[in-house]
Amino acid sequence: MNGNGKPAVPRRDLSFEREPARRVFAAELRETRVHFKDGEDEKSPTYVLLPSGERCNRIFIVGTLTEKKKQGEQNLFYRARVVDPTGTFFIMAGSYQPEAMQQMARIEPPAFVAVVGKPTVYETPDGAVLISVRCESITVVDKDVRDCWILDAAAATLDRLDLPDGGADRERAKKEYSTDPALYRKMVYDALAQLRI
Amino acid sequence: MDFSETAERISLKITSKGHSVDTAGIEKKLRRLVDEFGVPAAEAERTVTNELMKEYDIPNPGALSGSGEQKSINELVPGEWVTIEGRIVALSSSPSPAISQTGIISDNTGAVRFVVWSKANAPVMSTGKWYHIESAVVDEYRGVANIKVHSGSTVKEVEKDGALIPAVTPIAELSVGVGSVRAKVLQEWDTTHDRMLQSGLLGDESGTIKFVLWKEEGKEKLVPGTVYNIFYALVDEYNGRHSLNLNTSTCIPEEGDIAVSSGDTTVEGALVHLAPGSGLIKRCPVEGCNRVLSRQNYCPVHEIQPKFNYDLRIKGWLDNGVKTWELLIQRENVELLTGMTLEQARELAENNPLGMDEVFLRVRETVLGRYLSCKGREIDQRILVSQCGFTHFDPTRLADLLNRAGGETA
Numbered sequence: 001m002n003g004n005g006k007p008a009v010p011r012r013d014l015s016f017e018r019e020p021a022r023r024v025f026a027a028e029l030r031e032t033r034v035h036f037k038d039g040e041d042e043k044s045p046t047y048v049l050l051p052s053g054e055r056c057n058r059i060f061i062v063g064t065l066t067e068k069k070k071q072g073e074q075n076l077f078y079r080a081r082v083v084d085p086t087g088t089f090f091i092m093a094g095s096y097q098p099e100a101m102q103q104m105a106r107i108e109p110p111a112f113v114a115v116v117g118k119p120t121v122y123e124t125p126d127g128a129v130l131i132s133v134r135c136e137s138i139t140v141v142d143k144d145v146r147d148c149w150i151l152d153a154a155a156a157t158l159d160r161l162d163l164p165d166g167g168a169d170r171e172r173a174k175k176e177y178s179t180d181p182a183l184y185r186k187m188v189y190d191a192l193a194q195l196r197i
Numbered sequence: 198m199d200f201s202e203t204a205e206r207i208s209l210k211i212t213s214k215g216h217s218v219d220t221a222g223i224e225k226k227l228r229r230l231v232d233e234f235g236v237p238a239a240e241a242e243r244t245v246t247n248e249l250m251k252e253y254d255i256p257n258p259g260a261l262s263g264s265g266e267q268k269s270i271n272e273l274v275p276g277e278w279v280t281i282e283g284r285i286v287a288l289s290s291s292p293s294p295a296i297s298q299t300g301i302i303s304d305n306t307g308a309v310r311f312v313v314w315s316k317a318n319a320p321v322m323s324t325g326k327w328y329h330i331e332s333a334v335v336d337e338y339r340g341v342a343n344i345k346v347h348s349g350s351t352v353k354e355v356e357k358d359g360a361l362i363p364a365v366t367p368i369a370e371l372s373v374g375v376g377s378v379r380a381k382v383l384q385e386w387d388t389t390h391d392r393m394l395q396s397g398l399l400g401d402e403s404g405t406i407k408f409v410l411w412k413e414e415g416k417e418k419l420v421p422g423t424v425y426n427i428f429y430a431l432v433d434e435y436n437g438r439h440s441l442n443l444n445t446s447t448c449i450p451e452e453g454d455i456a457v458s459s460g461d462t463t464v465e466g467a468l469v470h471l472a473p474g475s476g477l478i479k480r481c482p483v484e485g486c487n488r489v490l491s492r493q494n495y496c497p498v499h500e501i502q503p504k505f506n507y508d509l510r511i512k513g514w515l516d517n518g519v520k521t522w523e524l525l526i527q528r529e530n531v532e533l534l535t536g537m538t539l540e541q542a543r544e545l546a547e548n549n550p551l552g553m554d555e556v557f558l559r560v561r562e563t564v565l566g567r568y569l570s571c572k573g574r575e576i577d578q579r580i581l582v583s584q585c586g587f588t589h590f591d592p593t594r595l596a597d598l599l600n601r602a603g604g605e606t607a
Contacts, residue, residue: 017578018514018521021469060467060516062566114566116469137470139566147590148568152467154598156518189602195595 021060021116023149023156024050026087027187029059033129034176035121048119048131051177052160052184053170058118059133061089062141062149065113068104078104082115085150085191091115093135100135107140114141114149147195154188161185200227203238207246216253223249251348271307273344275337281344282329283308284361285322286429287445290413298322301375301429301445302330302344303361308375308429310445311344312336319352327357339434341374363428367403371439376432378441380406381424381455389485394418399427399441400457407440416444423450437576463572464580465588466517468524471565475512476557477542479505492553507543511560515569515580523579524571530585535563 034049047055061082068080077094078101093100100117107113117133124130161181163170173179204224211218223245230241249255267280286308288300298313298321311333313319322328331351333344346352363377371378380399388396395410395418408430410416419425430446432439474489481488481496482504488496496502511526511534532538537545542556549555571585 018516020519020521021467021516023518058469060469060518060566114467116566137565139562141566144590145567148588149467151590151594151598152518152568154602158598158601185602189599192595192599192602196599 019045019057021058022050022054022056023153024056024059024061025153025157025187025191026061026063026082026084026089028052028086028157028184029089029119029131029133030087031177031179032119032131033121034172046118046120048121049169049173049176050160051173051179052157052181053163053167053173053179054160055169056119058116058136060114060116060149061133061153062112062114062146063089064146065107065109065111065138068107068109077101080104080109082113084153085194086187089115090130090132091117091135091138092132093138097135100137103138104135107138112141112143112146114139114145150191150195154192157184157188200224200231203227203242207242207249210246211249211253211255214253214255216255218249247349269306270302270304270309273309273335273342275335275342277335278332279335279344280329280331281333282327282355282357284327284357285324286361286363287447288322288324289445300324301431302328303363303375303429305361308363308377309342309344310375310431311346313346313352314348317346317348317350317352319346319350320354322352322354327355329353329355339373365426368399368401368406369403371406371432371441373432373434373439375429375445376441377426377428377430377446378406379424379426379451379455381457382419382421383457385421397421401455402458404458407438408443409440410443413444419443419448420450424453424455425450461572461583462575462580463570464515464517464520464522464575465568465570466515466520466522467566467568468513468564469516469521469566470514471557471561472512472514473557475510476560477539477546477553478508478510480508482506507539509537509539509542509556511564513564515571521578522571522575524582525579526571526582526585530582531560534569534585534587535560537563 028051031051032048035046037044037046045057047057050056061084063082063084066081066083068078071077071079075095077092079092082089082091093104095101115133115135115138117135119131119133122130161184201224204220204227207223208218208220226245227241230236230244231238267282270281270283273279283302283304286301286303288298291297291299295315296312297315300311301308302311330346333346333350335342336345365377365379368378368380378401380401382397383400383405384398386396392412393409394412394416397408399406399408426449427443428447431442433442479490479494481490481499481502483499486496486499488498490496490502490505494502494505509528509531511524511531513524515522515524528539537559546553546556568588569585570588571580571582573580573582
């Protein structure tokens with residue numbers, strides 16, 4: 001209203017943007033091979049490239065914790081398996097994730113769990129590629145949350161498959177994975193179909 | 198340095214207008230300015246000349262460093278000397294003896310605050326009349342222009358038809374300075390200060406804004422639920438949020454109603470992180486402070502406060518897989534989500550070896566990794582949650598997704 005050429009008020013610095021946690025089914029994550037760093041800096045975020053064409057630094061999964069194993073002597077850590085309708089996630093929590101490790105220590109399988117974590121790609125000496133999820137947190141939830149997650153992950157996967165062509169990540173995923181979208185569509189359908197029973 | 202020549206020159210200027218002056222006194226003033234205050238000689242001459250001309254009421258157009266061209270109010274830029282013509286639309290009580298008048302002057306392009314210094318010896322202006330203000334300075338206060346009327350300015354009343362209709366701005370588009378709105382009084386809040394007459398929330402179709410009205414003679418409270426045309430209020434900003442100070446404004450009630458936008462957004466997603474500082478917290482008991490205390494009951498402002506108040510809250514990140522928001526959930530909703538009252542949380546903390554950590558853990562077990570729907574005000578990426586709840590499995594969504602996934606393979 002006064003319109004007197006007031007200088008723009010400095011805003012709070014918003015350079016920090018939290019990486020959203022992608023929803024991805026085990027069968028898709030299992031196929032993931034490509035990983036890269038965005039930038040040269042030591043603290044630059046690392047990503048894995050999902051076969052459906054989206055980069056991902058963090059994931060949110062809900063499934064059944066079927067097995068957990070304590071490993072290591074000095075550097076204690078947990079390995080565990082979380083199962084969704086399409087397959088198995090391999091998750092771990094070590095001394096760099098003390099909170100997740102303590103949460104994991106309290107949980108007895110089998111249990112529905114919600115996991116927030118960062119996917120990492122490993123290559124074994126004999127050339128096999130493995131992907132596991134380093135937990136930021138793991139909590140026991142109920143079946144309702146698990147069912148919500150299946151809907152959520154289904155919608156997110158379909159959204160990725162339905163993205164229009166174009167974009168560096170998508171093109172790269174096409175080249176690296178030669179994905180057949182119909183297979184992922186079927187995976188989604190089968191996962192949803194399990195909920196109907 | 199010799200000042201007698203300069204003093205002579207100045208005194209000649211004055212005597213030529215038929216006044217008598219004390220040349221020795223002029224020399225003394227010059228010497229003082231130059232020797233004692235380090236003013237350059239030319240500037241000292243100008244200063245003393247202006248002072249005398251003012252004293253003897255001699256018109257002195259050339260003496261100022263330009264009286265500034267006449268400008269319309271929406272073109273003012275801080276730092277300029279200007280001449281404006283406008284109507285006084287508001288006068289407020291002077292906050293200090295150094296200020297003789299302060300208020301808002303408006304022309305048909307906009308409105309601006311003005312201050313008249315007592316030293317300016319300007320004529321007293323009254324509301325509703327038009328004035329020609331020559332050689333005023335455009336100053337800046339908190340990033341907003343205002344007009345300073347000083348001893349070098351001249352103020353003259355002018356005859357003009359005073360039909361000025363202020364342009365009303367939607368609340369969401371207000372910027373700091375002076376603004377007019379058409380809004381409904383939505384809420385009336387407890388006053389937090391003795392001098393405050395009323396505070397609360399105003400809303401229109403575009404959003405909501407906090408308002409304040411300070412105690413002052415002739416000021417009356419607004420009636421909640423009524424729509425007002427509010428002309429020339431002051432728009433302030435604090436922490437990135439605007440508020441309206443109504444003391445300068447004219448508030449005219451009207452019969453109509455407004456479908457107010459709550460300004461709220463609703464977001465859904467999973468709570469993927471519960472931040473430290475969630476659960477049971479201690480707050481500073483000093484009135485108006487309410488800051489969170491450290492574990493040692495230390496308030497950053499009021500130091501150790503052993504008689505703190507307990508509170509419950511959740512700070513964390515909500516995430517829908519594409520976007521993230523920082524949530525701030527207050528006690529009432531935390532109690533609803535967790536099923537644990539503040540009283541129960543306090544007992545739990547006091548009777549448990551882990552203390553307040555135990556409450557944090559319990560809250561974490563009930564909310565982390567869950568799907569939530571939250572409604573509230575969004576500021577930057579942060580949501581001050583006013584309403585929230587868990588979201589549950591929705592069979593119609595399942596049917597839609599099955600169609601979507603199966604549609605193209607079939």
